Structures are given as structure tokens and as C-alpha cells.
Amino acid sequence: MRLKYMRKLPCSIGKECITVLRDCALKKELCTGNIVHAHLLQLGLLDNRSHVANSLIDVYAKCGDLLQASRLFQSLPYRDVVSWTALIQGFVRHGHSQEALRCYQKMQDEGLSPNALTLSYTLRACARMRAADKGQEIHDVITKQGLLKSNIVLGNQLVDMYAKCGALKKAHHVLLELPARDIVSWSALITGYADWGHGQEALSCLADMQQEGLSPDAVTFTSILAVCGSIGELGMGKYIHTEIARRDLLPNHPALGNSLVDMYAKCGHLITAEQVFKGLPVPGTIAWSALISGYVQHGQADKALDCYKQMECKGLFPNAVTFASVLKACGCVGAAEIGGQVHEVILKEGLLANDYVLGSALVDMYTKCSCLSKAHQVLEQLPAQNVFSWNALMAGYAHQGRSDDVLYCFKQMQSKGISPDAVTFSTLLNICSHNGLVEEGQMFFGIMSSKFSIEPSTEHYTCMVDLLGRSGHLDTAVTLIKKMPAANHSVIWSALLGACQKWDDVHVGKWAFEHAIQVDKYDDTAYIVMIKIYTGAGLDTEAERVKAMRAEARHEKAQRHCVC
């Protein structure tokens, strides 16, 4: 049947060929594409018919045969913007965003200007790569060509690109300036706010959207439910649930069921999560994983493991995400045996190769089950080690007080080319603090910012104050605190106060106490420690004064409590 087209005269063949090829692209029929390609070559029709060649590139690109697409593209004597766009589209669609951006550049080097479709795909590549700068460049081109007026899709992709890059203000601004916006624009922004941990803003966008008379649909609901789960907005979650039921959206949108289970599970309402789960027509891997993860997150690791067993009995296939939660559950209850079985399945299915979370989940599981040598061995054999897997192992050694091993890990990870992060330094400073390793601690604190450009957090400062204080270097601790950008956290002052008590330092103690109650007037421990310091130094009048202050603070706090 296909040959029928080939027997026609060359001049009439073009249009019909394109129809066939478009069909191939739509149905991802690579074979048919190959046959047509062969015939076109035989008839010598590819050289002077760029439209046909472009359609063929599109078939290869859509089917994921990017090598063929590129080869054909290279062989063309004449390439236009459509050829480039078809190729770029293929790269973006199959996860080669970097290559797509390279093509975009080369196309311009050849003197061709992108059209709306080219820009659309390129924007998507920027979003995937979190390349806001390149995205901004595309944005400028779009503005210059005045494309936003007639093309709502481009506008929405711009919002999505900025949102995915975490440039949320910019995304919001672009959305507000669009000549026309719809629920897709808002959904992109809402998802962005949610992904970057701004749940409240996400909800306020939903309100703004409704204010404009736009009503959320199934996709909007999935995003909103994710927000509700992440910030524990059970009330809103329940409201969305009733809306979904009222509109009877579940039968046609199975993803919504998963989102509902996840929302209830994250909010800790596991009974409702189970109810919704049981009401699903066919609970799939995602729904099961959401439930398992919910149980783990809310301290019911045994139930999580029960779920996992049931899931296996039902013949469902757990995947990398499921295993990550199951391994966490194993770590929580010390189920090394189940963990080991899961490990074997993971190896058999080759899941470690393309998942960067699972490796550290394994190390963490063995660590928590006190199988440290096994954890270390697993880490060594990971196809891709990362900072998370090393942190997990180091935390395990630190937990057992094995400071030498922690320090050895720190060297090892760097020799493997992996940079430490803020968590690594927390572990390091903690172990130094607990082992009186003053010089080492100071060295780590120094290099974390100088060599690794990690801004010390309150936790890091607290570790250092603790380390210096415990070892009697109170003056150095004071100097450090004075250097802090904002020493307005109680933990800092309690660390220093504790040290003052240990070393009977009334002077520094008084200073620390004053700051401590400035930060938190009702910090009872601060009063108690200060009273002890004064009493220990024989300063009874001062001790009495602080006792009176404490009584007043307690009284005031109790009263405030009543009012509330």
C-alpha cells in the first residue's frame, strides 16, 4: 500500500509522502519511516524536496532515532529552520537538552532565525536544564518578535521555564504581564512555587487564579494537592477532595487518585489515605509508594513494610522510588534482612545505574542497621557515588563515635572528586566537638567557606561554639560569635552558657545570659544555668536577682499562655 505512493510521478508525490510521514511520526512507526526513506533515496527525491526531508527528520526525531535524524540532517544540501526545529524537538523530547541548545546556537551561526516553534522547544530545553540565563535570552527574542500577543503557549512556557529555574519572582512577573493567561499559566507558576518550597505562595496563586474567574482542572488539582501535602494543609486538601468527588474527576484522571493518597499520607492522615487508596479502581505502583512513604514519614515503618509485602503479593512491580521508601523503613526498624533482599532486587534490575538517590538510600539503610562495614563496601561499589552516599556513611561512623573513620571518609570522598556539602561539615564539626579535636574543628570550619564556598549555618556556628567552649577556649568562642552575621538563635547562647558553667566563667556567662534572654525571654534553661554560675562563684546576691527574674518570666509566660 505504501508503495502505491512511490509509483506516482515525482511531482505529485511530495504532498502524499508528507501525509504518510506525518502518520509515521504520530504513531512512532520507525519501520515505515525507514521504508519510505529507502524509496525516497532510490527515487532521488530527497535532494530537492526539503519539505519531505524535514518530515522524515521529524519521524526519526519523534521515534527517538536521533542518530538517523542527525545523519539525514547532515546529508541535506539545504537546511531551513524547519529542519533545525525538527531536530531540536527530537533532542528535547528524548532528554538531550544540552544538544538541543547546541543546535539552536548552530542554527543561528548558519544565519537562520528561529520561529515560534523553535523558540518553544528551546525554551523547554532551558527549563529542563534550569538554564535561566539562556531562557532569558530566548525571552528577549520572543519579545522582540512580538510573539507573545498571538501565542499563549509561548507565554506559558516562559512562565514554566522561569518557575522551573527557581526564578519565581520573574515567573510571576511574566505571568502578570502576559497579554492573555489561562489555567496552564497559573499551573506552571503554582508548581514552581510548590517545587521550591513556597507552599503558601502557591496557594495564594490558586486564589488569585480563581479571582480571575479561572477554575482549576485535574492538572491544577494534582499540583495543589502536592502543595497541601508539603505544608500540611489538610483543610484545603479535604476541600480539593470534595471538589474532585463532586466533579467526578477520578475515573478519567488516575493521577489524581495518587495525589490524594499522597496528600493524606503526607499530612499524617494515614487512615484516610488508606480509605482513598482502597477506593481506587486499580492502585498502581505510585499509589502504593505514596502510602508506603507516608507510613515511613510518620514513624510507622512496620506498617510500611507490611504494605510492601502486600504490594508484592498483588504482583505489582516496585520501582526505584518504592525501594527508597522501603529501605528507609528497613533502616528505621533495623530490618537488615529485608533490606538485603531489596538490595539484591535492586542489583538484579540494575536500578543503581540511573538513579542517584537509591545508592545513598542503601548506604543509609546498612548504616542505620549498624552494618557499617557492609555500608562502606556498598558505597565503594556504587556505580556513581555522590555527596549523599558519603554523608550517610560518615553520619553512621559519627553515630558510633568512630572519629578516625569519619575523617578518613572525608579524605576519601574528595579523592573521588566529590565535594563536601553543608551536611558533611555538620558531621565533621560534631565529631570534632565530641572528641575535643579543637585544631581539626577550626581547620574544617575555616576551609568550608574558604575552599568550598559553603556559608556556615547556625548549626555550624553552634558546633564551633560548643567545641571551643567545651575545651575552654571561651574567648575564641566569643570572638566567633561576634563575627556571626546574626547571632539571634538560642542554641548559640545555650552552648556558650553551658561552657561558662563548666569553666566557671562569670564574665562571659553574664554576657551570654543577657543575649540569651534577649533572644528568648522565656528561656528557662538560661536562667537556671546563670543561677548556677553565680552560685558557684559565691555571688549570692546576683544569683538571687536572676532567680527573681526567672520567677517573673515564668509568671509572665504562664499568663500569656492563659490568654492564648
Added chain:
DNA sequence: CTAGGGTTAG
């Protein structure tokens, strides 16, 4: 001739 935007579990 290239297309059809925002989406769920760690």
C-alpha cells in the same frame, strides 16, 4: 513541511 503548553510516589 516542524506542533498542541502546566501533572502524581523518594
